[in-house]
Amino acid sequence: MSVFDRFDEFPEPRPVPSxxxxxxxxxxxxxxxxxxTLLVAVNDAKQLPVTASSExxxxxxxxxxxxxxxxxxxxxxxxVSVAIxxxxxxxxxxxxxxxxxxxxxxxxNGPGARPGxxxxxxxxxxxxxxxxxx
Amino acid sequence: xxxRSSYSPVREMTGIIAAADExxxxxxxxxxxxxxxxxxxxxxxxxxxxxVSEIEPLRTEELMTTASIGTDDLSGLPDKETxxxxxxxxxxxxxQRTVLYMFGMPGQRRFWNxxxxxxxxxxxxxxxxxTRRVEDSFAVLNQLELQADxxxxxxxxxxxxxxxxxxxxxxxxxxxLLPQTPVVQCDARxxxxxxxxxxxxxxxxxxxxxxxx
Numbered sequence: 001m002s003v004f005d006r007f008d009e010f011p012e013p014r015p016v017p018s019x020x021x022x023x024x025x026x027x028x029x030x031x032x033x034x035x036x037t038l039l040v041a042v043n044d045a046k047q048l049p050v051t052a053s054s055e056x057x058x059x060x061x062x063x064x065x066x067x068x069x070x071x072x073x074x075x076x077x078x079x080v081s082v083a084i085x086x087x088x089x090x091x092x093x094x095x096x097x098x099x100x101x102x103x104x105x106x107x108x109n110g111p112g113a114r115p116g117x118x119x120x121x122x123x124x125x126x127x128x129x130x131x132x133x134x
Numbered sequence: 135x136x137x138r139s140s141y142s143p144v145r146e147m148t149g150i151i152a153a154a155d156e157x158x159x160x161x162x163x164x165x166x167x168x169x170x171x172x173x174x175x176x177x178x179x180x181x182x183x184x185x186v187s188e189i190e191p192l193r194t195e196e197l198m199t200t201a202s203i204g205t206d207d208l209s210g211l212p213d214k215e216t217x218x219x220x221x222x223x224x225x226x227x228x229x230q231r232t233v234l235y236m237f238g239m240p241g242q243r244r245f246w247n248x249x250x251x252x253x254x255x256x257x258x259x260x261x262x263x264x265t266r267r268v269e270d271s272f273a274v275l276n277q278l279e280l281q282a283d284x285x286x287x288x289x290x291x292x293x294x295x296x297x298x299x300x301x302x303x304x305x306x307x308x309x310x311l312l313p314q315t316p317v318v319q320c321d322a323r324x325x326x327x328x329x330x331x332x333x334x335x336x337x338x339x340x341x342x343x344x345x346x347x
Contacts, residue, residue, distance in 0.1 A: 034252075034254065034255060035168070035223075035235070035237070035252060036166040036167070036168045036235045036255075037166070038159065038163065038164075038165070038166055038233075061152055062152055062153060064152060065152075065155075065158040065159075065161075066158055066159040066160070066161060066163060067153065067157075067158055067159060068159075068166060068225070068233075068235065070192075070194060070223060070235065070237075071153070071157070071189075071192060071225070072153075073194050074192040074193065074194040074223075075153050075157075075192075077195075079194070079195055079196050080194055080195075080196055080221075081196060099163075099164070100163065100164030100165045100166075100231075116253075116254045116255060116284060117255070117284065117343065118167060118255055118256070118257055118339075120340070120343050120344070122165060122167055122232070123167075123257060123336060123339055123340040123343055124340060125167075125228065125229060125232050126167045126228060126232065126234055126257055126336050127333060127336045127337055127340055128228075128229070129228025129229050129232060129234065130228065130234075130329055130332055130333040130336060131333055132228075132229075133226070133228075133329050134326045134329050134330060134333075
C-alpha cells in the first residue's frame, strides 16, 4: 500500500472556494512566510475573534507547538498558498509568530551576498548535519 | 492502517485539531533549510525523501489555474478551470537547532509555476535521473535553468535494477552539464546513499557561495 493511500479515506470535496478562506486575496500580506518557515502560536495571545474563519482557528491550533507552514498545511489539507495567506494574517494579528531566525537568507547577510540564497553559515550547518547522519 | 493511527491529518476543521506529538519539532529548533528533489515521474523522488525523512512523507496540494499553467495546451478548458498539483515532502532534524525539509517537485513544465517560489532560499536542487530514461531529465534541467538559474543543482543517478550503465562522461555529455556540476550515483531506497547525495549537493552549493567554483 502506498503511504499516500490514507488520503483516499478522506475524499470529501472542499466545500468553500479558497478565495473565501483568504478573503479574496491570492497573495499574503508579507513575503516572509515560506513553506519551510517555522511557526508557533503566541502563548499569551488573546482569543481569536468569534468571526475568525475555521481555517484560521485550525491553523492556530495546529501550531500550538513548533511546526513548519507546509506541515501544518498538509495536516490541515489546505493548499500551501492558502495556508500562507492565513498564517500571514495570524502573524499580523499577533496570534502566531515566526520562530527563530528569519530570514536566514544571504540578503540579510551583508554585502556581496545574493538575494534568495541561504546564508553561508546555514549551508555549513546543513552540510555538517548531513555528514553527521551517515 | 494500524500503526498509522497515530498519524492524524486533520480531516475536519472541527475534528482533530493538532498533529500527533511526535510530529512537532523540538522547541530548540531555530531555523529551517530546504532542498528540492526534482525529476520526472517515477524517478524516485518520494522514495529518496522517504528514505531520509524522519516523518512519513507528507503530501500537500497546490491550486493551479489555467493562467498559471503557461504553455501547456489547455485551450479547450474554460477560463476558470483549476486543478491541483501535489507535492511530497519530508523532514530531517540535522542539529539541535536546524531542520532540513526536502520537497519533491514534478519535472513537467506545467507543474513548475506553483513551485517556482520554492526555489527561493533553497540550498539547491537534487536532480534525480533514471538512466533508462535520461531524456526525461532534459525538461527538468531546462526548467531549472529557466525558473531558478541561481539555484545550484547536482545530478543523482538513481540506480534501478537492469538500468544501463553509462560512464559519468557519457551522462555529462548527454545532459550537457557544466564540468563543475556534481554527478553522483545513488540508490534512493538507501538512507545513507541518499544522504550522501544531499551532502554532495550541499557541499557544491557551499562552494558556489564561497566563490570557489
